[in-house]
Amino acid sequence: MATSSSLRVLRRFLAPARLLAVPRRGLADAEASSGSTFPLTFSGPHSAFYNSAPVAQVDVPATSGNFGIRPNHVPVLAVLKPGVVTVMEDTKQSKYFVSSGTVTVNGDASVQIIAEEAAPLDHFDIQAARQGLEQCQQRTSSSSSDEDKTEAMIGAEVYEALVKALE
Structure with missing residues (x-):
């Protein structure tokens, strides 16, 4: 009986701790983003296309489905599949083909794309x-x-x- 009561006490004290440890999913910090743009870092093994450059939107081909990233996007980590990454700056749109890689949207509104291989689509x-x-x-x-x-x-x-x- 002492064992079952010890387990109840332990569960009662651990349950609130587990709830506090689970982060909530939400938009990026409003203070971290400048509003209409966010910093993008995008590179492959042979070149860096963007290094914390301000962009308005990025569309990526992910294994879970293609999606667009805009300022204050929900933080996410995704695996890239072969396809086109489209980067939209203020007046310019650039397209790059990636073979695979990862995309990370951070809580501070920054985005990193690390491609296994990447090149401008027009190449x-x-x-x-x-x-x-x-x-x-x-x-x-x-x-x-x-x-x-x-x-x-x-x-x-x-x-x-x-x-x-x-x-």
Whole structure:
């Protein structure tokens, strides 16, 4: 009996502590954002496209679905899938193709995009992308090892997204 009463006492004291430890989900701090823009840092392994630059909106392709980020967005961490990241500044819109990576929206309204590979969309050639897609599809069907087949399938997924973005 002493054990069950000890457990009740322990639960009674731990329950409020658990509730206090759980952060609430809400908008970014209003004081942290300048209103119509937020700081964006966006880079890949070979170049940095933005370094805490003020932008109005960013649209990202995430594995959980594409979404747009505006000032005071709810903090979130998402995995990027192959697709187009669109950055909207005051009067300019820039598009970048990413193979994968992560996007983090912080409580202070800043956003970081870390791409495994990224380049401006206008640096790609649609004919080369179609040819790469065809080669990956052929490798998928002709590969004898699971590793080669998986690599070809990943390549095909990236090329499919690239062709779609360029059309």
